[in-house]
Amino acid sequence: xxxxxxxxxxxxxxxxxxxxxxxxxxxxxxxxxxxxxxxxxxxxxxxxxxxxxxxxxxxxxxxxxxxxxxxxxxxxxxxxxxxxxxxxxxxxxxxxxxxxxxxxxxxxxxxxxxxxxxxxxxxxxxxxxxxxxxxxxxxxxxxxxxxxxxxxxxxxxxxxxxxxxxxxxxxxxxxxxxxxxxxxxxxxxxxxxxxxxxxxxxxxxxxxxxxxxxxxxxxxxxxxxxxxxxxxxxxxxxxxxxxxxxxxxxxxxxxxxxxxxxxxxxxxxxxxxxxx
Numbered sequence: 001x002x003x004x005x006x007x008x009x010x011x012x013x014x015x016x017x018x019x020x021x022x023x024x025x026x027x028x029x030x031x032x033x034x035x036x037x038x039x040x041x042x043x044x045x046x047x048x049x050x051x052x053x054x055x056x057x058x059x060x061x062x063x064x065x066x067x068x069x070x071x072x073x074x075x076x077x078x079x080x081x082x083x084x085x086x087x088x089x090x091x092x093x094x095x096x097x098x099x100x101x102x103x104x105x106x107x108x109x110x111x112x113x114x115x116x117x118x119x120x121x122x123x124x125x126x127x128x129x130x131x132x133x134x135x136x137x138x139x140x141x142x143x144x145x146x147x148x149x150x151x152x153x154x155x156x157x158x159x160x161x162x163x164x165x166x167x168x169x170x171x172x173x174x175x176x177x178x179x180x181x182x183x184x185x186x187x188x189x190x191x192x193x194x195x196x197x198x199x200x201x202x203x204x205x206x207x208x209x210x211x212x213x214x215x216x217x218x219x220x221x222x223x224x225x226x227x228x229x230x231x232x233x234x235x236x237x238x239x240x241x242x243x244x245x246x247x248x249x250x251x252x253x254x255x256x257x258x259x260x261x262x263x264x265x266x267x268x269x270x271x272x273x274x275x276x
Contacts, residue, residue: 019050020118023111024143026055027125028096034068035145035220036123041070049118052076054110058083058099078106093192093200097207100126108132121218124154127210139215148221148229150190152179157193158208169196169205180228 024040026033033055040051051073055066057080069075081102086095111117111132120133120140133140144151153176160170172193175183192200211217223230 018116019048021050021052021114021116022119022121023114023117024051024053025107025120025122025126025129026053027100027123028056028058032123032125032145033066036121036143037069037073039121039143039218039220040073044070044072050074050116052114054078054107056099056103076110078103078110081106091200093203096125097128097203101128104129104132108135111136124211125207127207127214130210130213133215140213141216141218142211142214143218143220145220148219148226148233149178151217151219152229152232153189153193154204154208154211157205158211161205169201171196178229179226179232182228 022040022043024036026036033053037053040053043049044051052075053069053073054076056078066075066077081099083095083099083102086098090098107129111120117136117138119138120129120136121143122129122140123143123145127142130140130142156176156178157172160172161168164170172186172189174186176186176189177183186194192198192204195201221230
């Protein structure tokens with residue numbers, strides 16, 4: 001499969017062919033929607049793609065956030081799905097993951113009706129959508145809107161459970177060592193990772209396991225913000241370069257995308273390759 005680069009978009013522009021289309025799926029919440037909208041804008045305005053930002057009718061915490069999506073990016077809202085059968089005390093994270101799962105038939109219909117789909121980019125809570133990309137024969141890239149350290153935490157969680165029987169879970173070490181020798185106590189971890197007895201822990205573990213089936217992971221970061229983490233991912237990738245432009249062919253390696261507008265003013269737009 002062709003990597004998500006601007007090569008295909010440049011070829012389309014030079015031959016008057018339709019632009020390759022990237023479908024981006026944002027889980028509910030402005031904190032997920034806004035970074036993904038910025039990525040969509042950059043793909044359109046800087047790299048010649050067409051892009052559609054797909055959201056959910058249910059659980060939209062900030063409906064006005066959609067009004068801020070750049071005009072160059074198309075938006076689509078998936079129809080509502082029934083959630084009334086879930087117990088009243090169901091944790092919000094469980095409701096969110098169930099919403100995504102139940103919306104897959106609507107998303108499949110949307111993707112099949114779209115023209116010239118080149119890639120699917122679900123955010124880090126929407127990885128159950130990854131098989132839809134395989135159905136279409138296009139690559140899929142998971143988008144992490146936080147940073148590379150968050151991805152490192154997810155990776156450690158998944159690796160801790162490699163080889164374990166289904167349904168068995170372990171707590172992360174206390175303290176947990178992160179790249180650069182940083183130690184985090186359990187109390188400092190995100191709530192979802194503090195106890196393996198909580199349902200949300202299992203949800204995140206399964207999300208992380210599905211990352212391995214993606215063609216790449218796009219991370220909202222840049223080298224100077226977390227250099228030790230970037231270096232660890234670089235070593236895991238076998239020494240592959242981590243500072244290539246998205247315009248260059250990256251042969252299936254994972255890459256991260258700089259979203260910080262203020263940094264864009266002072267230096268050229270920066271991309272980084274992380275690990276598969």
